[in-house]
Amino acid sequence: xxxLRQPPSASGTPGQxxxxxxxxxxxxxxxxxxxxxxxxxxxxxxLLIFLNDRRPSGVPDRFSGSKSGTSASLAISxxxxxxESTYYCATWDDKLNGPVFGGGTKLTVL
Amino acid sequence: QVQxxxxxxGVVQPGRSLRLSCAASGINFHDYGMHWVRLAPGKGLxxxxxxxxxxxxxxxxxSVKGRFTISRDNSKTTVYLQMNxxxxxxxxVYYCAGRVGPMSAHIEYWGQGTLVTVSS
Numbered sequence: 001x002x003x004l005r006q007p008p009s010a011s012g013t014p015g016q017x018x019x020x021x022x023x024x025x026x027x028x029x030x031x032x033x034x035x036x037x038x039x040x041x042x043x044x045x046x047l048l049i050f051l052n053d054r055r056p057s058g059v060p061d062r063f064s065g066s067k068s069g070t071s072a073s074l075a076i077s078x079x080x081x082x083x084e085s086t087y088y089c090a091t092w093d094d095k096l097n098g099p100v101f102g103g104g105t106k107l108t109v110l
Numbered sequence: 111q112v113q114x115x116x117x118x119x120g121v122v123q124p125g126r127s128l129r130l131s132c133a134a135s136g137i138n139f140h141d142y143g144m145h146w147v148r149l150a151p152g153k154g155l156x157x158x159x160x161x162x163x164x165x166x167x168x169x170x171x172x173s174v175k176g177r178f179t180i181s182r183d184n185s186k187t188t189v190y191l192q193m194n195x196x197x198x199x200x201x202x203v204y205y206c207a208g209r210v211g212p213m214s215a216h217i218e219y220w221g222q223g224t225l226v227t228v229s230s
Contacts (some may be wrong), residue, residue: 002154006156032215033214033215033216034215035215035216035217037217038157039149041149041203043222044185044205044220044221044222044223045147045207045217045220046220047216047217047218050216051216054217086154087154088154090215092214092215093217097169098157098160098169098170098171098213099145099157099160099169099213099214099215100157100158100215101154101155101157102154103154104154104155106182
């Protein structure tokens, strides 16, 4: 059971906007930066969002991140079939003195 | 270009040991914090261990403390994960990863992973 809680699944139709939430606490999200990764088994994970809301070069602006208090979220607009993947939030936890992932949200494009 | 290449995975019996290696190229390795992250069957990504750029700082997830050791050889641009007293629940794909700067949850580069199967 991760200290960061994500819904296990999410879904949307092509073109829709979906949001994935990540809930934590004062020792992690509230006091640290949040990162979002996408992962398909058999491939290397990929960084989508860093420092809460910044996109690495090459990541489309359809992907956006935000943080408020002890929660963060990833929004994907203009949903595409290739967005089907598992999405993880991540941050540093001051109590654990180490990095943690959320449990992951599997996104299905209907 | 940046490459992180893991090796050393395989099938091992419970209680035995295995050492994973990750050879890095295309980066100033001595500036990079390095990570081992795993994906077990049916589970999510899990941080296993992290080591600071100079090897003085280390982090381990509770379930591997006392059994796994992360180390690095900056002269060989390689990071290692020594895994002792392996358990069936350690079965996973192990990814090597890294980013310049201090230990954090920010990972820029990933390897393709190496499979470790612990089974009798």
